[in-house]
Amino acid sequence: MSILISPAFKGFIKLRQSAIDNFMHNPIDTQQQVFNHLIGSAQFTEYGKKYDFEHINSIVDFKKNVPINDYESLKPFVQRIFEGNQNILWPSPITWFAKSSGTTSDKSKFIPVSKESLDDNHFRGGKDVLALYLKDNPQSNVTSGKCLVLGGSHQINQLNAASFFGDISAVMLQNMPFASKLFRLPEMSIALMNEWEEKIERMAHSTIHENVTYIAGVPTWTVVLIKRIFEITGTNNLLDIWPNLELYIHGGVNFTPYRKQFEQFIPSTNMHYRETYNASEGFFAGQDREDEDGMLLFLNHGVFYEFMPMSEYGKDNPLTLTLKEVEPYKNYAMVISTNGGLWRYLVGDTVHFTSIDPYRIKVTGRIKHYINAFGEEVIVDNSDNAIAIACAETGAIVVDYSAAPVYMDGSHNGAHEWIIEFDYLPVSLDLFTSLLDKSLQAINSDYEAKRYKDIALRMPIVHRMPKDGFKKWMKDKGKLGGQHKVPRLSNERTMLEQMLKYVNE
Secondary structure (H helix, E strand, O other), X not given: OHHHHHHHHHHHHHHHHHHHHHXXXXXXHHHHHHHHHHHHHHOOOHHHHHOOHHHOOOHHHHHHHOOOEOHXXXXXXXXXXXXXXXXXXXXXXXXXXXXXXXXXXXXXXXEEEOHHHHHHHHHHHHHHHHHHHHHHOOXXXXXXXXXXXXXXXXXXXXXXXOOEEEOHHHHHHHHOOXXXXXXXXXXXXXXXXXXHHHHXXXXXXXXXXXXXXXXXXXXXXXXXXXXXXXXXXXXXXHHHOOOOOOEEEEOOOOOHHHHHHHHHHOOOOOOEEEEEEEEOOEEEEXXXXXXXXXXXXXXXXXXXXXXXXXXXXXXOOXXXXXXXXXXXXXXXXXXXXXXXXXXXXXXXXXXXXXXEXXXXXEEEEEOOEEEOOOOXXXXXXXXXXXXXXXXXXXXXXXXXXXXXXXXXXXXXXXXXXXXXXXXXXXXXXXXXXXXXXXXXXXXXXXXXXXXXXXXXXXXXXXXXXXXXXXXXXXXXXXXXXXXXXXXXXOOOXXXXXXXXXXXXX
């Protein structure tokens, strides 16, 4: 089977490499073509008629006619599709929805998924990540084995007679071409499991005798799986189990705090790591070169991009920029219009450009995941890098963390309070805390100013979370699984107060 499929697949990869080269060299024209296609396709939908898509002749017109949306503002249209109506947000039938559950709210979002968004965005994005890797590593044997995928919960739920929902991993798995399933692990019966602890157990036992050449998944759950495999096999080197393993494709959280741990699990200079930016709303970017600190923005994947300067966030009519207007290393909120019917949709992530020739981005955090209680403007990218520096200096390995402000009172100034779960403890928690503080000051000048002589902020307060404490917190909240992540930063204390109960246990 592999002999028959492999040449065809290699031919497809070459075509994708050519398409990638084209949008890299013609980014503005490519985005204009995507924009034109989206507006032309949706002009006679209910949403298109409401905002007069028929007479939108430019991106300027589009910005004037169509408001910035979040999920709540698009929800009435999504509800109409739930009820069996079609041609609401997108002309082709919508029968699938990706259920996306945020870490800061118990509410779920149901993202419409069209056939076009599956074929031209999610599936194409996954193939392009592989195409980029093979372009950079032409002698690779990655396609000679199987890919172990740690997706989300694959349970599918029926919404009505014609519609279904699940997380994006489930939607993709249910619609994936048969040939693709042949080279993917675990088998369907395990992938469809909803109970994550049992799923990890079954996955570990069923894959140790397979020829796994690459892994794709969120680092947090990949670490859990690898540790269980080590317990079963008695080794501490993943290459003893999968000698042909050469690639780990990761996303969802910043990989920086996890890199040292993976290098211990897989002690090989021939192991490669590639970052992706894949969400329920779309597959937006993938790392094209290992020595680049950024991911190539996918420009011909059915998504038209706008970028909102963070100073505009919260305004009634915020300014947004197109690709040709952005600047490197400035923080933007990403706004998308897609071939799934999301129009000027605020994804909720913040990014900055590490390069504009070609256009590469780095996810710096979430719009609502930051600490700015005292004007310090600390974002997740800052905290991830400060944690990594403190780990490198103290020999620690961090599993996960969360932080929130301690507000000023009559006798004390403010502080940041951290809960950190370690896989390997630092030589001294006090030293780790001091290095974390100093690193954050070096990275963020606003934080440094607030820490000056303890005027606004005193030394951080750091608690050690017991082993699996964050896992227990997630499980008790009903958020244990692939797509759910511990919120790293919060500007208020609700979640931190909940987590402190697990510290005290």
